[in-house]
Amino acid sequence: MSKLKRRSTSQRNAEVARRMRERRTGDDFRLLDNRRRANSHKIERQDVEFKTEDNRRKAEALKIEQQDDEFKTEDNKRRAEALKIERQDVEFKTEDNRRRAEALKIARQNDEFKEEERRRNALRIHNNRDKYKSNFDGMRSNYESKIKEGPTHICSCCSGLWFEYSIREYTVEMLTNKGLNAEFIDTVCYLKQAIIKLCATCRNDIMPNKVPNLGLSNGLGFYEVPDCLKILTELEERLISPRIPFMAIRSLGSCKQFGLKGNFVNVTMNVDANVSVLPRSFSDTHTIQLKLMRQIKNKNAFMYETIRPKVVHTAVKYLVEQELYKDEGIVISHDWLKEYSNERENFIIDDEDKKFDENESISKDFDNEDKWNECDDKPVNPSATETLLHDEIGDQNNMGIKFAPGENNRPISILMDLKVDELTFPKMYCGKQRKTKANVKLTYAKIAKSELRMFDRRCVLENKVITLEEAENISYEKKRDLIRNDPVTCVRYFEHRLKCLWEILSAPCGPLQGYELEDKYVRVEFQVRGSPHIHALL
Incomplete structure (x- = not known):
């Protein structure tokens, strides 16, 4: 009787299992059943004894399965891919790094583990050094991969652009474990990120608890450019600049790079007088032709652009409210507004109306000869910009306004003009003075180095992303411009x-x-x- 009962119970269990398998062939039922089992298992694992036993059972089963080399390789690959995906989350990556650091710190208390780690590190360094010594093809491939990337990694302290080999990544916990104060770390790291990237120069100063000279926390950071200054063209910026840098720039050789010839002359300008030549009664869409001359008597314009008076007026109104312009005593007079409000000029034009008679011969009157002398009392008019000189083509078009803002103005030595950069480039410095800390010794060369390396590329003219296809099809002339x-x-x-x-x-x-x-x-x-x-x- 008992055998019959056991047989019937076994048959019932087999029947239940068969029905369950049939029902689990449906996706909806299988999902619900898996969810139910997971919830049930989660509740059971709240019991510490059950959880410990379950972990032991899983570990033993995995240990047996990993005796198969194929399964072990596939399991390691799957775990590595899963961990790589999880570490894309910054919070998880930070927590995982902290957990690993704590586990490694505990493990290093064992002398045998510490000695084995040193041996592994020495072997790894040796292998890396000799990795490509026996394989020229691999060495060449390594060279090509290294030169593909430019300085695209940003240091969190100086915000400079660096190559990959110059940057090391840290977390706040890692730097704290090296003896650095959390408040000090927050001070020197200008860019607030979970992963702190430090270049070799900044690391050498930060590790001994010193603030790097070129750290942006010393006041070397740029101000945010307002919208009214972003849209200024080159000539529009010159109109509102209290200084004009005069330099004779020539193109050099076949590469057509720029070269400076002669002296650099820093000339003061009257911003109010510059803006006063523009009419005030035009709407936002109106434009005028403006010719920037070295001297009014000259035949050819140094710069010639179609500018927007409304944009210039808006920008100068913003700048005269800034502390730097106020310190220089720069104001905009409105007394002449009534005088110009009723005038009508005949130089409102479209861009397509701007024409040159290119068939005319180039003028032989070279106004840019380097005749300047600091002791010379003769009137000097170095009205120029910081870029390539305008092509001096015989200009037969008399439309537009001619003005020479630097004529008869005496130059100022750049060694005496401590605010020459901020006053020369209002679009870059936003009419504000660079405020560096008094206890930090910074030479002009260091400041220039910081600004030219900074991830904010406002110090260069070109600032756009080029795709790989565009780079392959780019012309030689465009490459020269980008390098320039x-x-x-x-x-x-x-x-x-x-x-x-x-x-x-x-x-x-x-x-x-x-x-x-x-x-x-x-x-x-x-x-x-x-x-x-x-x-x-x-």
């Missing part, structure tokens, strides 16, 4: 490529196979071409 607009970054990239090249040439299995590179002499020259090149003796 940001020569500092191009020179840094040139140095980076040279550094990667010397690594290949110094490798035993490099192109000099069998001949070890013992010494080299390198001379970097710019000469008349503008772009750097080297002469090397190996």
Whole structure:
């Protein structure tokens, strides 16, 4: 009787299992059943004894399964991919790094583990150094991959753009464990991010609890540019600048890079007088032609643009309210507004009406000869901009306004003019003075280095993203323009490529196979071409 009862119970269990399998073939039922089982298992695991036993059982089952090499490889790959996806979350990555650091700190209390870790690190460093010594193809591939990327990594302290090998990543906890105060870390890290990136220069100062000289926390950061200044053209900016930098700039060699010839002259301008030549009665859409002259008597314009008076008026109204312009005593007079309000000028034009008679011969009257002398009392009119000189084509078009804002004004030495940058480039500095900390010693060269390396690329002219397809099809002339607009970054990239090249040439299995590179002499020259090149003796 008992055997019959057991058989019937077994049959019922088999029947229930068969029905359950049939029902789980439906997706809806399977999802609901899995959810129910997960909730039930979650409740059961609240019991500490059950949770411990369940973990032990799972660990034993996994240990048995991992004896199969294929399963072990696939399981490790799956776990690595899952962890990689999870670490894309900044909070999870920070917490995971903290947990790993704590676990490693505890493990290092064991002398055997510490010794084994040192041995592994030494072996890893040795392997990395010799990774490409026996494989020229791999070494060449490594070189090509290194030079693909430019200085695109941003330091959290100085906000400079750096190459990947110059940057190391930290968290606040990692820096705190190195003995740094959390308040100090918050002060020196100008860019507030969960992952702190530090360049080699900043690391050398921060680790001994020193504030780096070029850290933006010292007052080297740029101000946010208001909308009224963002839209200014080059000539419109010159109208509202209290200073004009005069320099004779020439194109050099086949590369057509820029070169400075002669003295740099810093000329003061009257902003009120500049703006007063513009009519006040025009609407937002009206434009006028404006010719910036070195001297009124000159035949050719130094700069010639179609400008927007309304935009200039809006920008200058903003600037005269700033502290820097107030300190300089720059104000805009409105007394002459009535005088000009009823006038009608005949130079309201469209851009397409601006024409040049290019068939005329180039004027032989070179006004840009370097005749200036600091002791010369003769009137000087170095009315110019910081970029390439305007093509001096014989201009037969008399439409527009001619004015020479720097005529008869005496230059000021840039060594005496402490605010020359801010007053010359209002679009860049927003009419505000750079406020560096008094206890920080900063030379002008260091300030220029900080601004040229900064991730805010307002110091260069070109600031747009170029796709890979555009880069492949870009013309030679456009490449020259891009290099001209940001020569500092191009020179840094040139140095980076040279550094990667010397690594290949110094490798035993490099192109000099069998001949070890013992010494080299390198001379970097710019000469008349503008772009750097080297002469090397190996």
